[in-house]
Amino acid sequence: MTALLQARNLGVSFRYGSRTSQVVRDVSLDIPERSVFAVLGESGSGKTVLARTLIGLEPAGAEVRGSVEFSGRPTRPARPAARRKLLGREIGLVSQDPAASLDAMRTVGAQLAEVLRRHERLDRRARRDEAVRRLEQVHIRQPEQVVRKYPSELSGGMRQRVSIALALCGRPRLLVADEPSSALDAIVGARVVDLLDELRCTTGTSIVFVTHDIGVAARIAHEPQDRVAVMLHGRFVEHGPAAEVLTRPRHAYTACLLAGEPSAAIPRGELATVPRELRDADWGPPRQVADGHWVCEEAA
Ligand SMILES: Nc1ncnc2c1ncn2[C@@H]1O[C@H](COP(=O)(O)OP(=O)(O)O)[C@@H](O)[C@H]1O
Ligand SMILES: [Mg+2]
Numbered sequence: 001m002t003a004l005l006q007a008r009n010l011g012v013s014f015r016y017g018s019r020t021s022q023v024v025r026d027v028s029l030d031i032p033e034r035s036v037f038a039v040l041g042e043s044g045s046g047k048t049v050l051a052r053t054l055i056g057l058e059p060a061g062a063e064v065r066g067s068v069e070f071s072g073r074p075t076r077p078a079r080p081a082a083r084r085k086l087l088g089r090e091i092g093l094v095s096q097d098p099a100a101s102l103d104a105m106r107t108v109g110a111q112l113a114e115v116l117r118r119h120e121r122l123d124r125r126a127r128r129d130e131a132v133r134r135l136e137q138v139h140i141r142q143p144e145q146v147v148r149k150y151p152s153e154l155s156g157g158m159r160q161r162v163s164i165a166l167a168l169c170g171r172p173r174l175l176v177a178d179e180p181s182s183a184l185d186a187i188v189g190a191r192v193v194d195l196l197d198e199l200r201c202t203t204g205t206s207i208v209f210v211t212h213d214i215g216v217a218a219r220i221a222h223e224p225q226d227r228v229a230v231m232l233h234g235r236f237v238e239h240g241p242a243a244e245v246l247t248r249p250r251h252a253y254t255a256c257l258l259a260g261e262p263s264a265a266i267p268r269g270e271l272a273t274v275p276r277e278l279r280d281a282d283w284g285p286p287r288q289v290a291d292g293h294w295v296c297e298e299a300a
Contacts, residue, residue: 002072003030004174004206005037005054010066012046012053012234020063023049025234026285027066031206032225033173038209038217038242040257041231047210050231051178054208055091056083070174088118092167092205096179098159101166102151108135108162109147115169134165137202138195157188161195168203175200178210193219214257218246227292230254235283240293250295253278 012024023046031037039047052058054068056075068075070086087093095101103111112131116122122130128147135143138161151159160180167175177196181189197220200207209220221228221242228246229239230253238251249255256274284299 004033005031005070007054007068008066010068012049012058013063014061023234027236033206034204036207036209036221036226038211038221038228039231040211040214040217040228043212045231046234047231048178051176051208051210055176089170090173092172092175094164094167094177094180096183098163101163102159104151108149112166115166119170138165156184157192160192172205175205176208181216235296236286237283237296244293250289
């Protein structure tokens, strides 16, 4: 079976003068249809750069090696138009800061209608009804009123729901959610995670879910086909079936993360309980230790 998204030996680096900084190192992954792939790592480990590179949106100046394919096609098609088409229709993006994906100057309804116009043949009236329906799908109450509001009139949780509705307009087969709950308080954030979990069942979309919070990773990656990757200094030091990685970790770093406060987030910056030698070790390429379960060992 071909994966929806496949990466092989993906590397991303940035050049600063004569120095090169490797931000993503030798990442290979397969994301099947209807699955969650959670990328778990401390701040600065390379999660955002990886997520964006996977969908052909790497930052300017990034040097990319290796390959990424979406449904068997490269995700970095040469022509910008082809890339836009892939991004709008087949891949949706939800970022940590919904303000960044929403237009402050236009109403929620106008923004939904514009994206819907690109994807569906609907007249004005039908687009308006469809915008309301899309808000209902993300459980926004009183959607008829919300379509007339500007983003600044909504709470953070509502704004994130609107940006999820926008990302789903083209009925994408893949949604990339980069810390979608991290800017929200715990309860509101948990509801957004549960919403994404529900939507992947109802819409059948796969989700790449980026988080620094092990509790959040466990909350979203709970189906047998779901996978978790633990990222450290740009490497997947461990990745495999969610149930295996989160309950029977094979890498010392993952074990450290799990041994930290069970429900707590990895704090901004570094996790105090991880010994320096573990963090700074020179981790070699991943080796398969069980079916679909990969672990890096220390380079000799
Ligand atoms: N556009 C860029 N140019 C240069 N370096 C970058 C750029 N974006 C990110 N980086 C560097 O890549 C590393 C990983 O960043 P990022 O992917 O944002 O981490 P995370 O999302 O895990 O917190 C950081 O050291 C960051 O400084
Ligand atoms: Mg990030």
